[in-house]
Amino acid sequence: MLKQQSLIWETPSQNSQDSMPIGGGGIGLNVWFENGELLVYFQQSGNFDEHNGFPKQGRLRISNTTSDWAELTSFKQELNSQKATIQISIVDQEEVKTDFLVWVNTSHSVYHIEYSSSKEQLLSVAYESWRYEDKLSKAQDQSTYIFTERNDIFAYWMYPKDLIRHKDVITQDSNSIRWWHQNDNADLAFDKEMDQQGFCNHKQDLFNPQRDLVFGGSLVAKGMQGTTSREGEYLGTPFKALCLKGPSLPNMQRIDVYCCCEQVPDISSWHHAVDKLIGTYNDLDYSAHKQATQAWWAKFWQRSWIDIQAKEQDAQINAEIDQVSRNYRWFRFMQGFNVNGNFPLKFNGGLVTYDSGLVGYVEDQRDLSAVREVEAQKAKTLDGAQQIEANENLRIERDFGPDYRAWGGGSITPQNQRLLYWPLLKSGDFDLFEPQFSWYKDTLETTELRSQLAFGHDGCSYTEQINNFGLPIGSHFGWERPKSMGLGQQINRSCDDHYSTQLEFAFMMLEYQRYSQQSITEYLPFIQSAAQFFFSHYEYLAANDGREAYDENGHLHIFPSSGLESYKEASNPNDVTCGLRNIYQGLLRLEDISAEQRTLFELRLSKIPPLIHRQYNGYTTIAPAYDWAEINNVELPQMYPVYPYQEFGVGLEGLQIARDTWEHSCNEIYGQRSYASWHQDGIFCAHLGLVEEAKQVLICKLGDGGRRFPAFWGPGHDWTPDHNWGGTGMIQLQEMLVQDKAGKIVLLPCWPKNWDVDFKLHLGLGTTLECEVKNGEIINLVIEPKARMQDIETDFELNLTNVTEAV
Structure with missing residues (x-):
């Protein structure tokens, strides 16, 4: 309770x-x-x-x-x-x-x-x-x-x-x-x-x-x-x-x-x-x-809660897990501030930033030696451990008054914003989605017009680092740019050709409908336009280059694209193909689509390129893309088939491929593995069932942030409070407890046997699940609607005398 x-x-x-x-x-x-x-x-x-x-x-x-x-x-x-x-x-x-x-x-x-x-x-x-x-x-x-x-x-x-x-x-x-x-x-x-x-x-x-x-x-x-x-x-x-x-x-x-x-x-x-x-x-x-x-x-x-009581041998670890439970609630509390807000809650401090001269890394009192060792081993640099230590001890001097925040103003960074909104599904805070979803609805006309003016085709084009009115921010488009550059190009290398987060938010809206059972009719134009863009855009680019838009199997050739901000000039990046596939599968699940729409969605689904694998150091792994020219940042598009798209993971086929991907091919450059800020290591570990590694990351992620209010983390990559830090921690903890995938409810897929927990979370099909675990046994389980009891899969022992079904 x-x-x-x-x-x-x-x-x-x-x-x-x-x-x-x-x-x-x-x-x-x-x-x-x-x-x-x-x-x-x-x-x-x-x-x-x-x-x-x-x-x-x-x-x-x-x-x-x-x-x-x-x-x-x-x-x-x-x-x-x-x-x-x-x-x-x-x-x-x-x-x-x-x-x-x-x-x-x-x-x-x-x-x-x-x-x-x-x-x-x-x-x-x-x-x-x-x-x-x-x-x-x-x-x-x-x-x-x-x-x-x-x-x-x-x-x-x-x-x-x-x-x-x-x-x-x-x-x-x-x-x-x-x-x-x-x-x-x-x-x-x-x-x-x-x-x-x-x-x-x-x-x-x-x-x-x-x-x-x-x-x-x-x-x-x-x-x-x-x-x-x-x-x-x-x-x-x-x-x-x-x-x-x-x-x-x-x-x-x-x-x-x-x-x-x-x-x-x-x-x-x-x-x-x-x-x-x-x-x-x-x-x-x-x-x-x-x-x-x-x-x-x-x-x-x-609506929901999570309360943990760890029983580790080390009292210090038990105290840190108590911080995790507490700080999960404090971060969710700060998310609630934006109910009835006019604009999406900002990833870089939300509504509670303080004087910028006080922002900077603080001394971290947690024992991070295990995490440092793992990161140093994974980093392909001779001085990986020294770089980690230097980054953690960095002091940032940006004393520009109370209004200042990095990445500030009315710009939206969807790749960061999404991490504040994914956890709202399982917490059941559906009313908090409205400012973010409405922003896509309000700006849709502008982003569709941009596609027409820049490329001459339909579909919306939401770039990374986009302004609150729907255009790329001026600094990334380029205030001083070569006249030869087309209107569709940005001078900023990280954001050029990067549109995949519009797919992720479209998928989030479909998941919102599946979880809340509320209508998304007002958002369907955006969802369909977000996916349409990729077919229109890559047909257009192929025609301009004098090549075929579809391969011999009838699959769209998505090039040049970008695997998140990292894998540039990429072909068929997996974050894009997974996004398209899950959107059309989600649209086909809707009951109120017309026969004509169903035919179109099924056709589009058949033309999406399949997921790309690669051999990496002798292991079969998920690739970031079919190929790419360079690695420009430290995101991991090869793990997006694990989360948010859940095509791999506990309870699904290909688990070992996904684990090998995480273990062997997510360290191509220094910085790809980290617990800080928006890094999603813990979320991936939760979906791969890597209990011990997930525990380490969770303690670092949701432990006290070093300031008097314990959930003021950061600055990480962003600012303080770093709401990406809290959002990723919140998602990880939820996903360690329960996952809803392919019609199955995987209960306690990455949960330590010696951690007692009492929680209530929301799942797809309007489901709520209450569960209490003690001494490695499920002693109480309440699910509504009761028909979903048959969908539960778990490796934990069930004390059946205490398991009940909600009426």
Whole structure:
């Protein structure tokens, strides 16, 4: 059954890195108590400025002007996951007790700070902004890569001109403060990149998330009054603040912060939207909002859970496994913040990043010697172990303020984003898919038009590193590029010819339908277009080259392509062919397709190239592709037939081929094997039934991240918090427990016999499975619908007297 979880701190924090996350309704908060003051960063999904940056809303600061909170006799800060609240209780030197309760509405982008005191005190609440004036962003040396300020607006990384980062507006009345950023429609990244890529005659009719966008909010504190503005500096970043002051009384009072992100014809319409949002708390009782939010979280936690109790000989390992169980829940908690969000949850920090100068590798207290040894042995370099140690000890210096994150702004990196969304299937968090899936629906027209303009054929073309409006980011398309380059080419080598993640998200939508049993009619145009592109594109390229598009067996020749970002100028890469095969098989499973569609899908399925094998050091293995020119990165397309496409693995034919692939041919260059960030080693091990290796990776993957909040991992390849790190760990743990493939439920396919576990997860066909394991035996098993009991396969002993079926 579900285990309650809280995190308690009994001392204040040193800085924003030591913050607690909380969120809901598409906003995320970092909350911490530092040097006698309560501070809150808050960020809203979809807040994209004219340059497609993704800034925070601001910072809130609450201080006491009556007594000194820097000297306390008692301090307690508690994050309650079940209620999604942060409770802070302090007692000062005069024995005055003050309580704060922070919670976020899941239905609206609103958060609240309730407060009370044992004695009347005078409190100050300040809204702080570091965007109080226009700032010049100078064009930067293109030879410096991610260590530049421009990486925060990644589309402009190589932009050869200076930019003006436009300021916000901040106003104040008697008991409230209001701020907003109104995008300058004459200076939009959308227009620059549409013109750059040949869309100047079409852009007025396409999805544009920047035009007429206003984001900001309002701080309302009844009983407080406006005072003065002030200036200050936090961690090297200057700010200006507007302040309200008022008494803290024994009865409960509150501060309400309303966030609003709207595309409106004028600023007065945005103010009306904010006032309407504030009005919801007059029309509907405050306590009803609070109860509805707590009810949402209660339902969220009842959907699924995983609770592990290890029984290893080593007490340290048992403690680390307890961290795994706990941090799985904390990461899932952060995923829940984006319910009703305007935009997909970002892989590089989500909604809870903190000051960039604090981001960097931290000392890792875990014993990673076994993992280092394995990686060093696999790495084809003489100094593999030294490189690993150097990478882990790297310190990153990127002190560009609170808004900055690497790979930042409104760009989408689908190859990373997918790792946040795959685990939502088994956790049953189907409502959290909506922002990501809707983005594909919103941008479909643009990506189909790109195929027409660039290649003259149909089908959508979603590249890697794509902007929120559907075009490749300007820096990868090339701000300064040879005139001979066609519109379909990108100057960035990693992303050129790389379209396979549109197949993976299309497959994810089909799996979403299979798991949730909900309609995907609105997403079918994208799914079909994503697959259609490959037939249209490679027929077009073959015709241009004067060669046949199909081989002697009638199979499409997919060339030149890319095995993920790694295997370049590839022919028939297996991540592409597996994606196409699984999409058409999934479409054929749908009940509401027409006879004409069925005939087309069956024909397309027959023309997909078969999976490619190769001999590698004497072993038959899965190949990345039929052939390729070079290896450009460290992804492993040869393992995609194992996951996400599950054509190989435990319970399926060819398991030994897949294991030999993992053991012998996934180390062609240094860095392909790793537990960090988006690396999927643990997921592959789970599907191959490699229990001991999966255990090692899981402990490294979901162990404490080295910061005060234990699920703030990274930066890995991305940022801190590295949500790819959490997503891959979450998937691995789920897949170690249960896999749903080829109509079979493979139960505990990669689970240590000496780890007790109690879990509830979701599976295909609308199935839920509850299972409890003790001492290597399944002592409780509940499955719904009960007919799926016959599909279960497991090597664990069943104590049949305790096995039940859900009615």
